[in-house]
Amino acid sequence: MDAKLLKKFEGLLLAKRKQLLESIGHYEDALMNSSLKDSIGTLSSYTNHMADLGTDAQEREKAYHFASKEGRLLYHIDEALRRMQNGTYGRCVQCGEEISLERLEAVPHARLCIKCKQREEEKKRELESSA
Template sequence: MGKTGPSKGAYKTEEAQPYLERLRVLRARLVGDATHLADGALNRTGREAAGDLSKMPIHMADIGSDNYEQEFSLDLLAAEQATLAEVDSALARIESGEYGACVECGHRIKKSRLNAIPYTHYCIDCATKRDEESRG
């Protein structure tokens, strides 16, 4: 919405504290997962990961499997990085006093939703509306 200053729907600092801790733990896990996925996808083939370091030719199907696994890992990495960006955004909203307020309507996001998705930007009504608009 582009508001300046705390939103009326935002949680007070002490109310946001449990989410701050959860977001920090989630962020640390995502960074570790992303690093592991990047190392696996970009640095080693399936044969190398299995310990086969020989230079003997391999079957074309093995190359296809390696390529598929690498592409799958890169897709997972992209998803992890997108979630990491959402977590960083939520941490910034806590810092600015905007956490817990829907960025669309400004109303308070219910704690049950934040417990499920602590990095969400939207209340359930606005999220549902956005989802319907993107499908139709």
């Protein structure tokens, strides 16, 4: 994908992200601040556990976010921005094919191409009908 297009989708994602953060009341920022404070407070005595502490806080944050629809969307947007940074944005995470621009216009955080998405939906339906 060329840089100009990438920039455009990045803009879409960032705008959506801001909107979501506002709708969930910047909860993420508050969480980040408090976990940062915790880390600094325990830095001197528990340096070895820093990595564990960080992971726990991240897991808790993720769990919180997944409890809401907005949170899940936010997660997918963050993932898309991460893919943008490592240069895999716009490619299907499943098969590696390029995701069509029409699909990205509609869903800028799409991680699957339309073919894999359909397959996933079918699988989900199968699971639900067999349950």
